[in-house]
Amino acid sequence: MQTEEMILPETKVTELPAACSREEEYELVYQRPSTMVDTTMHYCPGCAHSLVHKLIMEVVQEMDIQEQTIGIAPVGCSVFAYDYMDIDMQEAAHGRAAAVATAVKRLMPQHYVFTYQGDGDLAAIGIAETIHAVNRGENILIVFMNNAVYGMTSGQMAPTTLTGMKTTTSPDGRQNEIYGAPMKIAELMAQLPGAYFVTRQAVNNAGAVRHTKKALLNAFKYQQQHKGTCFVEILANCPSNWKMTPLETSHFIDDEMMHAFPLGDIKVPKGDLKIF
Amino acid sequence: METKLMKGNEALAEAAIQAGCDAYFGYPITPQSEVLEYLAREMPKHNRVCLQAESEVASINMVYGAAGAGFRVMTTSSSPGFSLMQEGVSYIAGAELPCLLVNVNRAGPGLGTIQPGQGDYFQAVKGGGHGDYKLIVLAPSSVQEMADFVFLGFDLAEKYRNPVLLLSDGAIGQMMEKVTFGHHEVHISEKPWATVGKPATRQRNYITSLHIRPEEMEKHNLRLEEKYQSIRENEVRYEETNTEDADYIFVAYGLSARICKKAMDLCRAQGLKVGLFRPITLFPFPYDALNKLADKVTMMMTMELNAGQMVEDVKLAVNGKIPVDFYGRMGGMIPTPEEIVHHFENVIHPTYAN
Missing domain, CATH: 3.40.50.920 (Rossmann fold)
Incomplete structure (x- = not known):
């Protein structure tokens, strides 16, 4: 019962530029994962969402689990994740992805289930659902995109907004005396017994991207073992709302964000290969 | 045929099992906690899912997830808890997910009292959440109907891809009467739209209530209205x-x-x-x-x-x-x-x- 509204956007196949037209002379070293839809994304130039979407879909392709993977999209910029990831997906109400994922996984325990949520969605309105899902040790992966602002609604203060950081709702900079300190969500999740693997990564340089990819791959593999929740926080950028160029956002992540949110594994199962 | 003396809430819970309910998500609230208690005890015996959620907000979104994956799913609550669910109910209606919702109505507003009431009529039939949507609302008047309407409710939900609400009350939920089981038929429909994992042979399925372009959103609204009109023409019941x-x-x-x-x-x-x-x-x-x-x-x-x-x-x-x-x-x-x-x-x- 595919309804008219659910006809998917037309895919676009871009012609190869002239420089690459003699295919036989080149070795193919990189291409879009087959699990990604070939279409134009709505994300702002330089935004990390498209990159992290691709990393997740690379893992799904490499593990050959497209048919067993269900994604849960949030409310926020990545609400349209189902336009890009070529898997069955559900779009959850704001903050409720972990509850939706709980039900999907409980009913289909052999499937791979992940949520993809931003900081407003997960750390503010959805913190209760997130904490309880992790505490129950739901065998899901939660991908937490922390860019320190509400992106979709144009840059309001989030629970993860850095101290002193100016946003549209903290025009003089976030004051901890009024709003508390930026919430260290990964550390909070690691406290819960149901959390099996908790890490914080970034994607603002090639090395960081490789680490994030490894973390996501590990998280999907842990899900096979039914050991508990995997939580991968990713420091992301928001060029439009930070009012920076993509390059400047990369420096900001290195110079500012990583001080508030240090990178690295926070909870790793004993005996497993550490990422760092 | 089997006749038992049961509480309304327990008859409803037993009917859910017999009607092939795959999953139940709920949160305790008087006067309907017996449903959760009964199913917490009985569902595991049938290898079904029963989970006490951290809130009604979570349980209704668990219902969304389970229904989106194509399973028969139910939640129950009472007035203050059902109010909390309204956001999720609107999403479920928007995404056209079949499921069974139960409100064992108590008196309000606010925390009100745990005694029976019918003050949630407007919420039930006029749209308790945001946006233009309708629930199919069944009002049981006996313990037998608490059971019968579970079977009917699941069937109607799947027939129309629409949430069905049993609007009961604290007295019907708590009273004991004889109730007969065994005469119900269960019709479980195919759900080719469900998110069960995308095989190579079809396009991906996705569950959403989002249609960001106004032209598409209005088209969706009009299609929903057509469905509600068809329900008006075919499903009126009275005595x-x-x-x-x-x-x-x-x-x-x-x-x-x-x-x-x-x-x-x-x-x-x-x-x-x-x-x-x-x-x-x-x-x-x-x-x-x-x-x-x-x-x-x-x-x-x-x-x-x-x-x-x-x-x-x-x-x-x-x-x-x-x-x-x-x-x-x-x-x-x-x-x-x-x-x-x-x-x-x-x-x-x-x-x-x-």
Whole structure:
């Protein structure tokens, strides 16, 4: 019962530029994962969402689990994740992805289930659902995109907004005396017994991207073992709302964000290969 | 066939199991916690999922997830908890997910009291959450109907890809009556739209209530309206008692209908020709049937455990043909049949009043 509204956007196949037209002379070293839809994304130039979407879909392709993977999209910029990831997906109400994922996984325990949520969605309105899902040790992966602002609604203060950081709702900079300190969500999740693997990564340089990819791959593999929740926080950028160029956002992540949110594994199962 | 003595809430829970409910998500709240308790005990025996959620907000979103994956799923709550679910109910209606919702209505507003009420009528039938949507609303009036409407509710939900609400109340949920099982058929439909994992042979399925382009959103709205119209045309249910020769009609649903039945008998014993009209579906509301009845009788009286909610629909149905009176109690107070008769006599013979 595919309804008219659910006809998917037309895919676009871009012609190869002239420089690459003699295919036989080149070795193919990189291409879009087959699990990604070939279409134009709505994300702002330089935004990390498209990159992290691709990393997740690379893992799904490499593990050959497209048919067993269900994604849960949030409310926020990545609400349209189902336009890009070529898997069955559900779009959850704001903050409720972990509850939706709980039900999907409980009913289909052999499937791979992940949520993809931003900081407003997960750390503010959805913190209760997130904490309880992790505490129950739901065998899901939660991908937490922390860019320190509400992106979709144009840059309001989030629970993860850095101290002193100016946003549209903290025009003089976030004051901890009024709003508390930026919430260290990964550390909070690691406290819960149901959390099996908790890490914080970034994607603002090639090395960081490789680490994030490894973390996501590990998280999907842990899900096979039914050991508990995997939580991968990713420091992301928001060029439009930070009012920076993509390059400047990369420096900001290195110079500012990583001080508030240090990178690295926070909870790793004993005996497993550490990422760092 | 098997006849048991059961509480309404337990009959409902047992019916859910027999109707092939794959998953139940709930949160404790009086007067419906027996459903969660019963299913926490019984569902694992059938290898089904029963999970006590951290809140009604979580449980309704678990229902969304399970329904989106194509499973038969139910949640139950009572008024304050059901209010908390309204956001999720709107999403479920928007995404057209079949599921069974139960509100064992208590008296409000706010925390109110745990005693029975019917103050959630507007929320149930006029859209408790945001946006234009409709639930199919069934109003059980006995423990047997608490069970029967679970089977019917799941079938209607799947037939129309629409959430179904059983609007019960604290008395029907808590009272014990005999209830018969074994005569129900279970019809589980195919759900090719469900998110069960995308094989290479089809496009991906996704569940969403988002249509960001106004043209598409309106198209979706219009399609929903078409569906609701089809429900209006095909699913109206009601029960008439002694309406053939009636001069007066009592209109009541659920618990109120039971009390009105006794009040009707008392009136008939005095020679007053009173009939009873009991809407079973509150959406779709039996407007046409009531409108036709209005040609034959001189007056209708609606009785509800609220300040007067369904009476607005009765007036719409009657459309000014005859007077429509209302009698209600609130706060968990339940009128006696004699009290209803007394009010009715005062209305039809005001000169003799007191």
